[in-house]
Amino acid sequence: MTFSQAEIQAIVLSLKASGISLLIQTPFALWFGYLVARKQFKGKILIESLINLPQVLPPVVTGFLLLLILGRDGFLGSFLFQALGIRIAFSFGAVIIASSLVSFPIYLGFVKSAIIMVDAGLEDAGRTLGRGNLYVFFTITFPLALPGILNGFILAFARNLGEFGATITFAGNISGLTRTIPLAIYNAMQTPGAELITMRLVLVSVLISISVMMLSGFLKKKMTII
Amino acid sequence: MLNINIKISQGDFTGNYEFSAKPGVMGIFGASGHGKTSLLNAIVGLLNPECGKIEINGKQIFNSNKKINLSIQKRKVAYVFQDYKLFPHFSVLKNLQYGISKKADKNKAHEIAKLLGIDHLLNKSPQSCSGGEKQRIALGRTLLTQPELLLMDEPFASVDSNLREELMQYVKMVAAEYQIPILIVSHDFNDMLKLMDTVMYIENGHITYCGDIFQVLSQNDFLSNEKLFQQYQNILNLEVVGPREMADRILYETINEPTGMRFLIESFVSLKVKDEVRVVLSPDDIVMATRPVYEISTSNQISGTLLRVIESPYMVKCVVDIGFPVLVSITTNAFDRLGFGIGDKVWLQFKTTKINVAANYSSKKSKLRIA
Numbered sequence: 001m002t003f004s005q006a007e008i009q010a011i012v013l014s015l016k017a018s019g020i021s022l023l024i025q026t027p028f029a030l031w032f033g034y035l036v037a038r039k040q041f042k043g044k045i046l047i048e049s050l051i052n053l054p055q056v057l058p059p060v061v062t063g064f065l066l067l068l069i070l071g072r073d074g075f076l077g078s079f080l081f082q083a084l085g086i087r088i089a090f091s092f093g094a095v096i097i098a099s100s101l102v103s104f105p106i107y108l109g110f111v112k113s114a115i116i117m118v119d120a121g122l123e124d125a126g127r128t129l130g131r132g133n134l135y136v137f138f139t140i141t142f143p144l145a146l147p148g149i150l151n152g153f154i155l156a157f158a159r160n161l162g163e164f165g166a167t168i169t170f171a172g173n174i175s176g177l178t179r180t181i182p183l184a185i186y187n188a189m190q191t192p193g194a195e196l197i198t199m200r201l202v203l204v205s206v207l208i209s210i211s212v213m214m215l216s217g218f219l220k221k222k223m224t225i226i
Numbered sequence: 227m228l229n230i231n232i233k234i235s236q237g238d239f240t241g242n243y244e245f246s247a248k249p250g251v252m253g254i255f256g257a258s259g260h261g262k263t264s265l266l267n268a269i270v271g272l273l274n275p276e277c278g279k280i281e282i283n284g285k286q287i288f289n290s291n292k293k294i295n296l297s298i299q300k301r302k303v304a305y306v307f308q309d310y311k312l313f314p315h316f317s318v319l320k321n322l323q324y325g326i327s328k329k330a331d332k333n334k335a336h337e338i339a340k341l342l343g344i345d346h347l348l349n350k351s352p353q354s355c356s357g358g359e360k361q362r363i364a365l366g367r368t369l370l371t372q373p374e375l376l377l378m379d380e381p382f383a384s385v386d387s388n389l390r391e392e393l394m395q396y397v398k399m400v401a402a403e404y405q406i407p408i409l410i411v412s413h414d415f416n417d418m419l420k421l422m423d424t425v426m427y428i429e430n431g432h433i434t435y436c437g438d439i440f441q442v443l444s445q446n447d448f449l450s451n452e453k454l455f456q457q458y459q460n461i462l463n464l465e466v467v468g469p470r471e472m473a474d475r476i477l478y479e480t481i482n483e484p485t486g487m488r489f490l491i492e493s494f495v496s497l498k499v500k501d502e503v504r505v506v507l508s509p510d511d512i513v514m515a516t517r518p519v520y521e522i523s524t525s526n527q528i529s530g531t532l533l534r535v536i537e538s539p540y541m542v543k544c545v546v547d548i549g550f551p552v553l554v555s556i557t558t559n560a561f562d563r564l565g566f567g568i569g570d571k572v573w574l575q576f577k578t579t580k581i582n583v584a585a586n587y588s589s590k591k592s593k594l595r596i597a
Binding site for chain 1 (some may be wrong): 264270271272297299302303304305307309311313314315324325327367368371
């Protein structure tokens, strides 16, 4: 089984966009996950609802809203283009933004649950021993919540790989630039005689998904401390 | 020295606390939900009082008027939690070292582990340790931060009686070596008699009694506090003067320093001259007479003055001053028959075998403070 240049491009682009998206999301997921797990503040429910919105909105709507905001004629997009010459829509950056928006609620949900599961009393104990909040977070909360956080990371990564609607709407379907695996499959399905390409990409998708789920299960089993 | 005057409001609960604590052990009692743990949480900084001030050794850690509210980390208050809160992902050694920031000081963890008898556990996970071991790890971990105040929430609740005795000795040793106030929330007044120097009772967020454990019998507030008074047993701090060998056992001649009174006691553990022991003597185990009785087997006979009488349906509790107040419990029938009256001179007899050595504070005396 050999892959064409375009297929390899789609696979690499998918993995790259998903990876970068997760790296960008991680500090936010940890910070905000801790905040919603441990603190009470005004507007908490509203902010959480807004973050979770892409989970219930049709992905195409998410993509369309992104276009309205960050498209060349969008209120933020036009500013970025005129002031800095940055064009976000229909770029590799747009793939990352679209998939991040869709997978972040999943990642955040896992991080939040994992932190809630960590006994807050252990953090109190760390503080009474004279340690600062950041030190306590990275030596107690983070390691104890790590299995859940990694699970969230993996499942959000998988969600990124499968992202279609928001990406095609906001980033387009440009070969080598924004065409991820799902978009390449869609493209191949529309092309007569490209059944083999479709099957190969479907197989890659299934293999990646199975690997990711197995890794998630393995980590859950191996890393659970409490 | 700890000085507190705070008001705590938490939902429906309101608590007002005003007291001082000197170096030594203070036992805090009261029913569940009456604000004992809230008080500890406010001192350590886990809960913000509504108003008031908290001062440790002259340094204000909380003052609502001056807007002072030091962070938990800066208060130098150690807290041994009820369920220990040991970090499950660290070894015992790492748990002990957690509060030590200077690398050069990390070795101190080995020293304190040795002193607390947990040096064989250093590489183990705290989850594999017994309740008593966990308690000592939690205690050692806090001591390594060189605290100015130690708070313990029900530290003896989940350990068996043998371990409890041992842990109490460690706590007493800490009090002696560190010279800091130690506040212990407990539900077992009787048990804490062996350990505490001051007793506090909290009811519905208010301190209804607070005083020196050796003075409680002269306090009306204590005598009218049924929950504490009913559990009271006499306690004495004695210093061993020398052994007195008998045919089948060894008795110990002891002296009560403040009064100079001598007592003959029996101990199941070997004592040395100069050892300081705390003994517990039940009010039921003291015999009270109207005159000295010489044709009797008891070795300890002391005269005193009957100060107070607290009557209940079948028993009469008498407070007798023998240089310090002692509680004696006799039947109403005996009290009436012998015609005791307040101000009368009475003679008390204690059997040596009934004087229980509760704690030997010298047995573990060592250089616990790691400089």
